[in-house]
Amino acid sequence: MTNPSRRRFLWRLVSRSGLMAALAPPALALAQTAPAVGAPTDWPTRPISLLVGFAPGGGTDLIARQIAPRLSQLLGQSVVIENRAGGSGTIATGQAARARPDGYTLLLGHVSSNAMVPAITQVPYAPATAFTPILLIGSVPQVVVVRAAAPPRSLKDFIAWTRGKPGGVNYASSGAGTQQHFAAELFQQATGTTMTHVPYRGSGAALTDLLSGQVDVNFDTVPTVLQQIRSGQLRALAVTSRQRAASLPEVPTLIESGVPDYEIGAWYMLMGPAGLPPPVVERLAAAMRQTLATPEVRARLEQLGTEIRILGPADAQAYLRAEITRWARLAAAKHIKPD
Structure with a gap:
């Protein structure tokens, strides 16, 4: 050519x-x-791990087991719950922070490990920046519970009883920095009482010792102690939310019982590691909204005492930062330290 x-x-x-x-x-x-x-664009193509920072049977675990099956259906892949108990939830939270941001490792975030524990000790993650908030699910009010045989019949009785023996009343928690710990510290600040903290590795062990009389009181989540309240083993004195809990309508709030402006709850948030791709965040947020709109799931969560309050990714991020600030201030004011 x-x-x-x-x-x-x-x-x-x-x-x-x-x-x-x-x-x-x-x-x-x-x-x-x-x-x-x-x-x-093809995510997910394999099972997804949902990390839970507390042992089976606790409030966080119960919430996870209500949402995982429906979430699995909507995503077309199994959502496998992995309990990584210990460190007041920080073991699982740290594992989530270190995970690859590919959408296959998620965390059921919790007020304790994501906002409270970092307020009192160093954790192996930056609470405000190490995660991608996907959706705030809502919160579960806590309830002040004593054994049925304990002297106090009401919250006012309990306050008087505690004031009569400063430091002699022992309160249980799921560990230092958990919501039970902070609820009791907030209570002492608001009522001028003094109690002794007895931390456990989870709600199950704390509940066992409360029932056996090894400790006197717990500020646990409603789902964890609801069965024992209904069976008459525990006496519910007050709930920690501003409104009465739907599952315990006969139990007054602390505000009703004379403790002004007292409010605390165990919130739950679906999150992943920082840098989660926006398409994955959007799909997960949409699937979680559908899950929470499913009548059966919603009914089970409400039966467990969950007050559903949905916040999307941006609002969930702002909420997380506000909670981190709130509990850091209480820790500083009360000089809360890890036990």
Whole structure:
């Protein structure tokens, strides 16, 4: 082929290639120009781990087991609950912070490990920046419970009883920095009482010792102690929310019982490690909204005492930061230290 002929042949080839590129479908053109990494359009393709920072049977575990089956259906992959108890929830939380941000490791975030424990001790993650909040699910009020045989019949009785023996009343918690710990410290600040903290590795062990009389009181979540309240083994003195709990309508709030502005609850938030791709966040948030809108799931959560309050990713992030600030201030004011 002569040089002029060769040049004409190459020109026709280039022109045709340009025309083919121009006529290519948008998806094909995007595939030719955009990198595949960071665009998980087929997510999820394998099971998802949902980390829970407390032992089976506790409030966080119970909430996780209500949402996981429906979430699995909506995502088309199994959502497998993994209990990593210990460190007041920080073991599981730290594992989530270190996970690859690919959507296959999630955390059922909790007020203790995500806002309270970091207020009193160093944790192996930055609570405000190490996570991608996906959706605030809501909160569960706590309830002040004593054994049925204990002297106090009401919260006012309990306050008087505690004031009569400063430091002699022992309160249980699921560990230093948990919501039970902070609820009791907030209570002491508000009522001028003094109690002794007895931390456990989880709600189950704390409940066992409360029932056996090894400790005097607990500020536990409603789901954890609801069965024992209904069976008459424990006496509920007051709930920690501003309104009465739907599952315990006969039990007054602390505010009703004479403790002004007292409010605390165990909130739950679905989150992943920092840097979770926006498409994954959006799909998870949508699936969680659908899960919480499922009548059976919603009914079970409400039976457990959950007050559903949905906040999307941006609002959940703001809520998380506000909670971190709130509990850091209480820890500083009360000089709360790890036991």
